[in-house]
Amino acid sequence: MSHHKPKRLSADFAVLLTQHGKESVIGPVLAGDGLLTLRHTDAFDTDTLGTFSGEIERTLSPVDCARHKARLACELTGASIGLGSEGSFGGGPLPGLVGWDQELLVLVDLESGLEIVASAEGPFETREWEATDADSLRAGLQARDPRQGWLLQTDGYLDKGLLGAEALLQSASRLFEQKTGCAPGEGDPFPWPLRIQPDLRAMVCPERQVAIRKAAENLRERLLSRCPGCAAPDFWPDQLDFGLPCGGCGFATGCLRQRRAVCAHCGAEECYPVEEQFADPGRCQICNP
Ligand SMILES: [Zn+2]
Numbered sequence: 001m002s003h004h005k006p007k008r009l010s011a012d013f014a015v016l017l018t019q020h021g022k023e024s025v026i027g028p029v030l031a032g033d034g035l036l037t038l039r040h041t042d043a044f045d046t047d048t049l050g051t052f053s054g055e056i057e058r059t060l061s062p063v064d065c066a067r068h069k070a071r072l073a074c075e076l077t078g079a080s081i082g083l084g085s086e087g088s089f090g091g092g093p094l095p096g097l098v099g100w101d102q103e104l105l106v107l108v109d110l111e112s113g114l115e116i117v118a119s120a121e122g123p124f125e126t127r128e129w130e131a132t133d134a135d136s137l138r139a140g141l142q143a144r145d146p147r148q149g150w151l152l153q154t155d156g157y158l159d160k161g162l163l164g165a166e167a168l169l170q171s172a173s174r175l176f177e178q179k180t181g182c183a184p185g186e187g188d189p190f191p192w193p194l195r196i197q198p199d200l201r202a203m204v205c206p207e208r209q210v211a212i213r214k215a216a217e218n219l220r221e222r223l224l225s226r227c228p229g230c231a232a233p234d235f236w237p238d239q240l241d242f243g244l245p246c247g248g249c250g251f252a253t254g255c256l257r258q259r260r261a262v263c264a265h266c267g268a269e270e271c272y273p274v275e276e277q278f279a280d281p282g283r284c285q286i287c288n289p
């Protein structure tokens with residue numbers, strides 16, 4: 001292992017490609033340990049790679065999309081280290097019942113060949129709601145985070161980044177006028193319940209900002225976690241080994257046995273067994289088929 005050249009970052013700054021203000025969330029986390037200064041570029045319209053509101057379909061997987069943005073950031077600026085961020089919604093342990101947000105942050109260092117995929121995921125509470133008139137719209141907004149932006153979308157009509165009651169009511173008027181030929185007067189019920197969806201772009205979505213910060217913290221920890229063999233960063237227990245023996249019969253169960261870190265550069269390995277030595281026989285295919 002010793003003849004491998006140590007892998008280290010080739011620069012002390014990285015460039016993030018974003019038009020959605022993510023630099024203010026990610027930058028301070030990486031600057032904290034003097035790891036990386038974050039610069040950002042908006043020289044490319046990342047919405048052409050797909051939007052949450054669906055006007056442009058995403059064709060790349062989330063990790064490929066984040067990687068692509070990281071490489072674009074390098075290409076556009078000439079920097080050697082690029083960062084790409086990508087969020088995806090849905091999935092999780094109870095799809096359809098519990099909202100779920102996964103945030104990925106991919107760092108590519110074109111010069112050293114390092115690539116780090118950091119992530120954070122968890123429940124996501126912000127969801128769509130309905131209002132039947134101006135009063136119920138105002139009341140609904142008061143019960144929600146005032147920093148959250150909303151969007152109105154009905155076949156052919158799309159208005160994003162709506163913050164506050166006045167912006168939403170004006171947009172609703174335009175929508176109803178476009179669809180029915182006349183806008184409802186102040187105090188009138190809406191012609192149909194207005195569907196108000198969250199705008200998931202980071203700068204108008206505080207709940208997502210929290211998740212992006214967690215992904216940035218994961219990236220920071222991965223950068224600080226060095227391989228014992230060659231000191232490359234991102235020595236991280238990503239590999240999961242299952243087969244914890246059953247406490248009743250000793251048969252390998254589907255329960256997690258250990259996590260394992262494997263260095264992508266020199267192959268050094270470290271295992272982190274789970275605390276329990278045996279699995280509950282209730283989880284065993286032989287004791288509890
Ligand atoms: Zn190594």
Ligand SMILES: [Zn+2]
Nearest residue numbers: 246249284287
């Ligand atoms: Zn058993």
